[in-house]
Amino acid sequence: MSLPAHLTAPVLWTMAAVLAALALATALAARRRARDPEGARELWLRVRSWWVMVAVFAVAVLLGPRASIVFLAFVSYLALKEYLSLIPTRRADRRVLFWAYLAIPVQYWWVADAWYGMFVIFIPVYMFLLLPARMVLAGETRGFLRAAGTLHWGLMSTVFALSHAAYLLALPPEGNPAGGRAGLLLYLVLLTELNDVAQYVWGRLLGRRPVVPRVSPRKTLEGLAGGVATTVVLAVLLAPWLTPLAPLEALGAGLLIGLGGFAGDVTLSAVKRDIGVKDSGTLIPGHGGVLDRVDSLTYAAPLFFHYVVYLHY
Amino acid sequence: MSSTCTTEADGPAPLAQALFFALVVRPLVLVVLGLNVRGRERLPRRGPAVLVANHNSHLDTLILMSLYPLRALRRLRPAAAADYFLRTRWLAWFARRVMGIVPVARGAARGADPLAGAEAALARGEILILYPEGTRGEPERLARFKGGVARLAERHPQVPFHPVYIHGAGKALPKGEALLVPFFCDVLVGEPLRWNGSRRAFREALEARMRALAAEGGFPPWE
Numbered sequence: 384m385s386l387p388a389h390l391t392a393p394v395l396w397t398m399a400a401v402l403a404a405l406a407l408a409t410a411l412a413a414r415r416r417a418r419d420p421e422g423a424r425e426l427w428l429r430v431r432s433w434w435v436m437v438a439v440f441a442v443a444v445l446l447g448p449r450a451s452i453v454f455l456a457f458v459s460y461l462a463l464k465e466y467l468s469l470i471p472t473r474r475a476d477r478r479v480l481f482w483a484y485l486a487i488p489v490q491y492w493w494v495a496d497a498w499y500g501m502f503v504i505f506i507p508v509y510m511f512l513l514l515p516a517r518m519v520l521a522g523e524t525r526g527f528l529r530a531a532g533t534l535h536w537g538l539m540s541t542v543f544a545l546s547h548a549a550y551l552l553a554l555p556p557e558g559n560p561a562g563g564r565a566g567l568l569l570y571l572v573l574l575t576e577l578n579d580v581a582q583y584v585w586g587r588l589l590g591r592r593p594v595v596p597r598v599s600p601r602k603t604l605e606g607l608a609g610g611v612a613t614t615v616v617l618a619v620l621l622a623p624w625l626t627p628l629a630p631l632e633a634l635g636a637g638l639l640i641g642l643g644g645f646a647g648d649v650t651l652s653a654v655k656r657d658i659g660v661k662d663s664g665t666l667i668p669g670h671g672g673v674l675d676r677v678d679s680l681t682y683a684a685p686l687f688f689h690y691v692v693y694l695h696y
Numbered sequence: 697m698s699s700t701c702t703t704e705a706d707g708p709a710p711l712a713q714a715l716f717f718a719l720v721v722r723p724l725v726l727v728v729l730g731l732n733v734r735g736r737e738r739l740p741r742r743g744p745a746v747l748v749a750n751h752n753s754h755l756d757t758l759i760l761m762s763l764y765p766l767r768a769l770r771r772l773r774p775a776a777a778a779d780y781f782l783r784t785r786w787l788a789w790f791a792r793r794v795m796g797i798v799p800v801a802r803g804a805a806r807g808a809d810p811l812a813g814a815e816a817a818l819a820r821g822e823i824l825i826l827y828p829e830g831t832r833g834e835p836e837r838l839a840r841f842k843g844g845v846a847r848l849a850e851r852h853p854q855v856p857f858h859p860v861y862i863h864g865a866g867k868a869l870p871k872g873e874a875l876l877v878p879f880f881c882d883v884l885v886g887e888p889l890r891w892n893g894s895r896r897a898f899r900e901a902l903e904a905r906m907r908a909l910a911a912e913g914g915f916p917p918w919e
Contacts, residue, residue: 460878461730464730464878464879464880465880467878467879468864468879468880471916471917471918472867472918473918473919474835474919477867477870477873477875477877480877481877484878659914664880665732666730
């Protein structure tokens with residue numbers, strides 16, 4: 384049997400392993416739920432949402448790079464919309480926000496077109512210059528700097544940073560014989576999400592000393608260390624299957640994803656605390672909003688992308 | 697539907713309505729915008745009942761009607777200004793047959809009952825959607841309620857009035873704008889209220905409940 388060009392056997396095996404792990408987690412959650420339905424409610428919702436997210440992501444990856452890029456563009460759209468709905472925006476900037484949304488299809492077009500030079504400057508340079516200029520046309524100066532700053536921060540996190548995950552699909556597949564086109568994206572997303580879960584589980588098991596008590600009091604040093612260690616081990620184990628990374632390089636990738644993921648998580652926590660909300664939304668039952676789910680990725684994706692490109696492309 | 701139900705000649709056309717909502721309204725409201733609904737279980741499942749909502753945008757009606765399954769659409773009747781929605785033949789067809797509005801004659805002559813259509817809908821056991829601010833007004837600001845809602849409650853003391861506060865629609869598509877800018881919209885459904893014996897007290901109780909819902913959301917002002 385021959386596979387379509389964008390998929391390799393290790394990619395399919397990894398996806399199968401994820402489904403098996405999720406089935407196991409579901410069985411464990413079901414047991415807890417049988418004993419204590421109220422106490423396990425949140426966990427149960429969370430596991431159910433994982434099934435939906437894994438299914439949607441898996442289908443996008445199986446359908447091929449185009450579908451995956453469209454899917455990630457849609458994730459950016461949901462994340463940016465959540466961000467713009469959360470922050471105070473100015474009435475005068477309504478149409479400016481429309482331009483900000485337009486940056487999403489354009490940015491992901493550069494990805495699909497594999498135009499790296501444009502991809503990497505479009506938002507940090509051109510959107511950075513264009514949006515404030517458009518805001519000037521609206522004429523409202525009160526709160527100008529705050530509005531321009533918050534808007535650009537949102538675009539950088541939810542569109543520019545996340546689109547790096549998509550650009551992994553545009554890298555030449557010859558550079559990654561084991562994982563093919565989809566291998567690096569799967570590696571990044573899987574490790575980032577597992578890192579979130581591992582930090583949470585280690586924190587629940589051993590957590591004592593808070594790391595950033597004023598921002599996120601439930602994040603502990605033990606959770607962070609346990610999570611990063613787990614991620615590093617998995618990164619080294621999975622690297623030969625999905626990436627061109629040598630073991631030592633994979634160790635670095637694991638550290639980058641583990642620590643970067645943590646930084647993304649607490650950065651969004653700080654933003655939410657500033658605004659005064661607990662979750663960024665209600666779209667994903669048990670998890671919160673889309674931003675709550677992709678916050679780690681906003682740091683992990685660009686860091687991992689440039690690391691891999693520097694080493695192998 | 698029971699055989700005792702009366703119907704009207706120019707009520708909603710079920711097929712056109714279901715198609716429009718399935719293909720246009722739901723993707724628009726649930727995907728392009730997106731809803732955060734609080735208190736969905738408090739929505740009345742059957743009529744006669746009234747949904748009392750704040751009104752900042754044409755999206756409001758689409759959002760409220762998206763809270764119900766497709767098969768319940770024809771029982772949902774937005775009360776809408778006749779002078780605005782019936783001004784051309786095509787708009788009138790769309791408003792009546794697809795949106796299922798019951799027309800309200802704003803500024804009607806003395807003696808004429810502007811709420812006759814709304815009363816008939818309640819008599820048919822339908823769920824009426826009412827915007828007591830009377831117009832869409834300033835985006836994301838709650839205006840004083842007009843008297844019609846209290847008069848309606850007085851004449852239908854058994855009918856529950858469910859306050860629903862919508863936030864975000866006025867940012868996405870305010871009055872006078874044709875360009876839609878996506879925002880997540882929040883919908884907060886409150887406990888229902890029934891006629892309490894005085895028009896003024898009823899209106900004030902309803903306004904207070906609406907303000908409480910808005911405060912519960914804790915939305916920053918939009919300026």
